[in-house]
Amino acid sequence: MRIIDADWDDPRVIALLHMHLSRARAETAPGSAHALDLSGLRSPDVRAWTIWEGDALAGTGALKWLTPDHGEIKSMHTAEAMRGRGAGSAMLRHIIATARASGMTRLSLETGSWEYFRPAHALYLKHGFTDCPPFANYTADPNSRFLSLDLRAMDAP
Template sequence: MMRILPGDLDDPRVIGLLDIHLKSAREETAPGSAHALDLTGLRASGIRLWTIWEDETLLGVGALKRLSPEHGEIKSMHTAQSMRGRGAGSAMLRHIIETARASGMSRLSLETGSWDYFQPARALYRSHGFVECPPFGDYVLDPNSVFMTLEL
């Protein structure tokens, strides 16, 4: 049974998965177009991180950044390669959506890559109702980025 817990940024297993996420995002995106947060970014105020586990196995991570009282951004969604296809990403995404809604947000947005590597992520977000949108927050139009949003 999967369980979602607050993320512990001092846990070496969490740090390791986040390092893989950051490295792969940078390897699979044009220079200057990777927007994944590092540990310092995830420790910033206004960001909440969760981990998803099955027993003692870390399946994935996901974070929510508050952009304004009404608007949040999904950050650092990543499922361990060997754990993909088991529903962990959907469970984490549902958790983030529910948390945003319960926090009074009426809109949830995200940025992901436009390259083929990110196609499964875009499909996951679409399956939960996200649609493409213009850049939001501090983002600018970038052919290497896809911006998506969900009205809550």
């Protein structure tokens, strides 16, 4: 698998992003879905990637700078046909490495709390994330789960 900068002009990438947004919104209570749309992912404080297996798009992931030392994982999504092949773990390791190389000491994320999101919870917990209170502009919401990773506690790159 290879990870490259996201090409937001590629119709395959746009289609996967739209599917991610529509599914996240369908699986979350109204007003509780916080996934970035295409304009949000094009923001200068966001860096995004895609992961490919050959010519097949396996998934997406993004890192949003909240402060110079705190980042947020956004738009982590693995194409349904590619699940269980390690694309999510590979993308997450890439985002963590990028955050560390950028000098960040904390990486956080918000995901849904519903059954649909349980595989995502398992992925993040497997990589050392723990539950945390809401961060940045988020507020407590029973439909959200907040996770954080202390990058200082990790072994040197």
